[in-house]
Amino acid sequence: MKQFFFPFLTWLGLVNFNTLKADFFAGLTGAVVVLPQGVAFAAIAGLPPEYGLYTAMVTPIIAGLFGSSLHLVSGPTTAISLVVFSTISRYAEPGSEQFIQMVLTLTFLAGVYQLVFGLMRLGMLVNFVSHTVVIGFTAGAAILIATSQIKYVTGIPIPKGESFLHTWVDVGVGIGATNLYILAIAGFTMLSALLLKRYLPKMPHLLFGMIMGSLASIAIGGAQHGITYVGEISGQLPPLSMPDFSLASLKQLASGAFAVALLGLIEAVSIARSIATKSQQRLDGNQEFIGQGLSNIAGSFFSSYAGSGSFTRSGINYSAGAKTPLSAVFAAILLGIIVLLVAPLAAYLPVAAMGGIIMLVAYNLIDFQHIKHILHSSKTETSILATTFFATLFMELEFAIYMGVLLSLIIFLMRTSMPNIVDLAPNPAEPRHKFAEVSEYGLKECPQLKLLRVDMSIYFGSLDKVQRELACIAERQHIKHVLIVGESINFIDLAGAEMLIQEAKRLKSLGGGLYLQGAKNKVYDFMDRIDFVEEFGEGNVFSSKEAALQSLTKRLDHRICATCDKRIFRECAKLPGAKTA
Structure with missing residues (x-):
């Protein structure tokens, strides 16, 4: 003092x-x-x-x-x-x-x-x-x-x-x-x-x-x-x-x-x-x-x-x-x-x-x-x-x-309102199939589960960009399950949290869901203060990629999985139609 x-x-x-x-x-x-x-x-x-x-x-x-x-x-x-x-x-x-x-x-x-x-x-x-x-x-x-x-x-x-x-x-x-x-x-x-x-x-x-x-x-x-x-x-x-x-x-x-x-x-x-x-x-x-x-x-x-x-x-x-x-x-x-x-x-x-x-x-x-x-x-x-x-x-x-x-x-504000949203997929060249950018490595993507990384923050200024991206995935790519990998999200404000809850409910009504994994501690602390998880869905927030994929692959339409030739996740080996050695 x-x-x-x-x-x-x-x-x-x-x-x-x-x-x-x-x-x-x-x-x-x-x-x-x-x-x-x-x-x-x-x-x-x-x-x-x-x-x-x-x-x-x-x-x-x-x-x-x-x-x-x-x-x-x-x-x-x-x-x-x-x-x-x-x-x-x-x-x-x-x-x-x-x-x-x-x-x-x-x-x-x-x-x-x-x-x-x-x-x-x-x-x-x-x-x-x-x-x-x-x-x-x-x-x-x-x-x-x-x-x-x-x-x-x-x-x-x-x-x-x-x-x-x-x-x-x-x-x-x-x-x-x-x-x-x-x-x-x-x-x-x-x-x-x-x-x-x-x-x-x-x-x-x-x-x-x-x-x-x-x-x-x-x-x-x-x-x-x-x-x-x-x-x-x-x-x-x-x-x-x-x-x-x-x-x-x-x-x-x-x-x-x-x-x-x-x-x-x-x-x-x-x-x-x-x-x-x-x-x-x-x-x-x-x-x-x-x-x-x-x-x-x-x-x-x-x-x-x-x-x-x-x-x-x-x-x-x-x-x-x-x-x-x-x-x-x-x-x-x-x-x-x-x-x-x-x-x-x-x-x-x-x-x-x-x-x-x-x-x-x-x-x-x-x-x-x-x-x-x-x-x-x-x-x-x-x-x-x-x-x-x-x-x-x-x-x-x-x-x-x-x-x-x-x-x-x-x-x-314009720069922060246009966060970089990147498509991710497991990289088979990595020992643990680490997530990597699809465009950089030319990776295959799951036809039912979209993996996204949002760089920067989800706040009132960036809501439009994030919402438009999620709408495009559902309407044009016909993918109803979206996992946001949150390791690059600096913070989420109240408007951002409300938008994520709204999008989670919309995708759920379509038969899918919005999920969050790997957010920073200060983001989780904010979520706890506003009871975010209760409305977003307790089963939709994951602490690790392995836990997220183990849970989400079980929620996919296994009829589609049976004829899928992508099978990019290691968890796909346990799904119907998987080739056995």
């Missing part, structure tokens, strides 16, 4: 001088990396730059201490920043006091959703959301982010609040108004960052790009050529804040907060699992939900906006040799110290350089390799990818998330 409420107790015993040293240097690396990212992500969210830094100071500490991953680093992320902007910008002017107030409320609500999901032990629900949804949404978000920065890296005047298509129409119309000085600063910033990443990949290339862009702007006298600057960032630690708890605000932001919460959980758990496969760590999805929820709830009272796990910072954290979540705590503390020292220098950072950095961040969001793999390997996953991607570009962002998740769930 202590580990549920205080999960850091599970790894606190690992801490020693060596782990502290490793975590400190990993945290220092993370603090340097997140400095430019925090400023860029806040700009994407429509917030003053310092709010991205506040988020990078508060959420990693809470999420690290109350989550389950040893290496996940939380904080501001690109996708969530875009959803925050999309949700709040329709109600308030970005950057205004009202906008900030609503963002804090949105963050609090998202944290509450996440915490409730964790306390209700719903961590496994993330398993039902295709990772393709995240890839499609992220790719679409990357293009939206790049589009939003066009006016900052070109100087083309584009009205606020323009849609994706209208923005590019404005770019085409106003391309002649491009400010070449602004474009040059943005291009030089991106080139500097890319060159450093190419030749010194361990260095903070985004920070380097910002510095080079600032120096270039100073060198050419940027203000004289229409270049604007970010302005001085408030050099202080996260101040206290208060979300708006009015009923009107909570109702207004409830839907958007749910989308933020869902996206944040999918991001965090996906990233944590990805790193856990390398570190050989077992994760607790429910605890991760709790950690993310508490971090956002706490963050809303310390001037932070919604955060989640960061793939870049988490990957760097692991690669830098972090041993425990203290690395995330060190990163947050060291970032606070850095901000106090360098915040005034933001007055020399050109908006064009910031736009260039955000462009690079957006490009790196697109997982080209995974997208290519999806397009070549699965039409179903491709449909999920395309739906989420285009919905992100042309619809409200939270609706795009819901659509992608809904589509992935529908496809999951």
Whole structure:
């Protein structure tokens, strides 16, 4: 129970001088990396730059201490920043006091959703959301982010609040108004960052790009050529804040907060699992939900906006040799110290350089390799990818998330609603005449007793497929006795049990019967709870194949057996008409 409420107790015993040293240097690396990212992500969210830094100071500490991953680093992320902007910008002017107030409320609500999901032990629900949804949404978000920065890296005047298509129409119309000085600063910033990443990949290339862009702007006298600057960032630690708890605000932001919460959980758990496969760590999805929820709830009272796990910072954290979540705590503390020292220098950072950095961040969001793999390997996953991607570009962002998740769930249900039903027969090549697939081995079948194996589950979604198969056997193959070999049935729900009872009665009325053999223990346990066997027929459920065949061969029409040339069961040797040695 202590580990549920205080999960850091599970790894606190690992801490020693060596782990502290490793975590400190990993945290220092993370603090340097997140400095430019925090400023860029806040700009994407429509917030003053310092709010991205506040988020990078508060959420990693809470999420690290109350989550389950040893290496996940939380904080501001690109996708969530875009959803925050999309949700709040329709109600308030970005950057205004009202906008900030609503963002804090949105963050609090998202944290509450996440915490409730964790306390209700719903961590496994993330398993039902295709990772393709995240890839499609992220790719679409990357293009939206790049589009939003066009006016900052070109100087083309584009009205606020323009849609994706209208923005590019404005770019085409106003391309002649491009400010070449602004474009040059943005291009030089991106080139500097890319060159450093190419030749010194361990260095903070985004920070380097910002510095080079600032120096270039100073060198050419940027203000004289229409270049604007970010302005001085408030050099202080996260101040206290208060979300708006009015009923009107909570109702207004409830839907958007749910989308933020869902996206944040999918991001965090996906990233944590990805790193856990390398570190050989077992994760607790429910605890991760709790950690993310508490971090956002706490963050809303310390001037932070919604955060989640960061793939870049988490990957760097692991690669830098972090041993425990203290690395995330060190990163947050060291970032606070850095901000106090360098915040005034933001007055020399050109908006064009910031736009260039955000462009690079957006490009790196697109997982080209995974997208290519999806397009070549699965039409179903491709449909999920395309739906989420285009919905992100042309619809409200939270609706795009819901659509992608809904589509992935529908496809999951479609797959489980079409269980594979296989014809079986004894294989004479096996010593004990083990059941094998008829189509694979070309086996003979009994003309009176059908053997079936149902792969997956018999539940409300798969009833139609199972019933149609049983009807086909009776009506077209004229077989009235059907034995379902249940070794591959994962579960049977109440609707499935009622269907089996109904089919058993129907076949009995035709002079045959429906039988079940070899179900899993949890299936039998469920049957006991609902008194299934009493209605299905106590003599129709068997524990072994031998017992089933010994009983069922006696129930067949022996007049047909007398002239049958199949005789695939060893029990057939005892029936009338059998050839004697």
